[in-house]
Amino acid sequence: MAGNSPRSPVNADIRDPSLADGGRDRIEWAWSEMPVLRQLHDRFLAERPLEGLRVSGCLHITTETANLARVLQAGGAEVVLCASNPLSTQDDVAAALVRDFRIPVHAIRGEDTDTYYRHIGAALDHRPQVTLDDGADLVSELHKGRPELLEGVVGGTEETTTGVVRLRAMAREGALRYPIVAVNDALTKHLFDNRYGTGQSALDGVIRATNILLAGRTFTVVGYGWCGRGLALRARGHGAHVVVCEVDPLRALEAAMDGYRVMPLRLAAAQSDFMVTVTGDKHAIDRSHFEVMKDGCVLANAGHFNVELNLEALAAMAVERHCPRPAVEEFRLSDGRRIRVLSEGRLVNLAAAEGHPAAVMDMSFSNQALSVAWLARRGSDLAPGVHRVPEAIDREVAELKLAAMDMGIDTLTEEQRDYLSSWREGT
Known part of the structure; x- marks a missing residue:
């Protein structure tokens, strides 16, 4: 071999x-x-x-x-x-x-x-x-x-x-x-792995790491691509109040039409119990968000690299750090607020769970x-x-x-194929 x-x-x-x-x-x-x-x-x-x-x-x-x-x-x-x-x-x-x-x-x-x-x-x-x-x-x-x-x-x-x-x-x-x-x-x-895989496995990681009930909590999804769509859908299924933060107006509008609250990230940070990034970009959650973040907020990343959270800025703001659970690090700020980061900001679905x-x-x-x-x-x-x-x-x-999956689908008839390839037949 x-x-x-x-x-x-x-x-x-x-x-x-x-x-x-x-x-x-x-x-x-x-x-x-x-x-x-x-x-x-x-x-x-x-x-x-x-x-x-x-x-x-x-x-x-x-x-x-x-x-x-x-x-x-x-x-x-x-x-x-x-x-x-x-x-x-x-x-x-x-x-x-x-x-x-x-x-x-x-x-x-x-x-x-x-x-x-x-x-x-x-x-x-x-x-x-x-x-x-x-x-x-x-x-x-x-x-x-x-x-x-x-x-x-x-x-x-x-x-x-x-x-x-x-x-x-x-x-x-x-x-x-x-x-x-x-x-x-x-x-x-991407229609399946990103939406259904990330949607289930990222939440699995958050739940395993924290054992905190999602129902009734405010759960913010940062980024509404296919991974974000799946994550928001599954969080809502757990009974969370889902907020979506976006920079793309079309995706933001889609999230609103899908029934989620859409708002700037700084506003979401002040009221969120959970915030999960799925943007693929750097410092999606930054110092300005930590400054107003709700006490006890849980931060996780489901994007590929841990740069989505500005952990250097958070560490500089912290007066105390400790790990209350294996995959959780708690940063205590000078005003007493606690911000909890899962799995060093790395892929939460693989670092705190088993992946897709x-x-x-x-x-x-x-x-x-x-x-x-x-x-x-x-x-x-x-x-x-x-x-x-x-x-x-x-x-x-x-x-x-x-x-x-033991499922079958239909096939087009010759007449239907001809119709779809022709412009001549109309009303």
């Missing part, structure tokens, strides 16, 4: 190999919830579309990612993984990937910044022909620190909104040197697997830049998911 003989050691840096039994059980539990990936596994095993392809993935090391890796491996790829967030690694999963699937993993939950980037360097030492990224850190490091490896890269994929934004910025500046498929933009990814449910990641990672196979065939023909997932892949994932 993956170029390793059964007796050869796997080059890895993980916390504890003895955790592998529990990790394998949880990987198999997720596998049972990922029917599309299971179908692709059988197809890849038979067709071997990735034979000998070196793949480096900078992803959240979770049970779902493990199942993506086993599908790529079944297709013949030589896979190496590192973490895309210091707090998202599930150490038992990393151990099982190394022991049972012989996939080199360089990831430890809670690793410091130097270790995080050393692990990215280890993934680049694999000399990848295809990169898998979640946030574009691997691509960024490849371009900035290891440009000599770029010539051998056929293409890559990007999983999340923040990464796509960074990659498009690179492309605009002419810095991006190879084609990358924006998996995040596939309809079967496997059933929704089934679609996201099926897009990943099929896009990698597409790049293996077509990557050398593509220009450097950010490319959409081919529509045929998006539709295939939807069709496979519907079939797995």
Whole structure:
């Protein structure tokens, strides 16, 4: 498997190999919830579309990612993984990937910044022909620190909104040197993963971290993209009074029409019991908001990077800090107000919970697997830049998911197809 003989050691840096039994059980539990990936596994095993392809993935090391890796491996790829967030690694999963699937993993939950980037360097030492990224850190490091490896890269994929934004910025500046498929933009990814996955898993993280009742509380969602839509919907389902803060007038209007209160963030900060950022931008919650924030407000981030909260400003304002619960840090200000930050401002759904449910990641990672196979065939023909997932892949994932759910749909008749392609017939 993956170029390793059964007796050869796997080059890895993980916390504890003895955790592998529990990790394998949880990987198999997720596998049972990922029917599309299971179908692709059988197809890849038979067709071997990735034979000998070196793949480096900078992803959240979770049970779902493990199942993506086993599908790529079944297709013949030589896979190496590192973490895309210091707090998202599930150490038992990393151990099982190394022991049972012989996939080199360089990831430890809670690793410091130097270790995080050393692990990215280890993934680049694999000399990848295809990169898998979640946030574009691997691509960024490849371009900035290891440009000599770029010539051998056929293409890559990007999983999340923040990464796509960074990659498009690179492309605009002419810095991006190879084609990358924006998996995040596939309809079967962002309409489902972002809305239903983030909506459920971010709230799961908030609830696990705090054990505070949401019903009757004011819950502010900062950013009303697809993740924000899902988060607001689920918070309302828990009985919270939901406020939305936005900078885009169209999204703000949509939130208002969806039944939420819309207001400037400074006004929301003064009355919110919970505030969760999902903007993808820097310092969405800043010093001016801390200055008026309600006592006891819980802050969390469900965007990719922890820069969405200006934690340096909050630390400078605090006269006392302590951790009343494992994933909670409380900052006491000079006037006695307390502001509670979850999971160091990192992705709350992965740092305080388990991330998206496997059933929704089934679609996201099926897009990943099929896009990698597409790049293996077509990557050398593509220009450097950010490319959409081919529509045929998006539709295939939807069709496979519907079939797995035992649901069917209708097809157009020839008469209906002719009507839709013609301009002559009217009233």
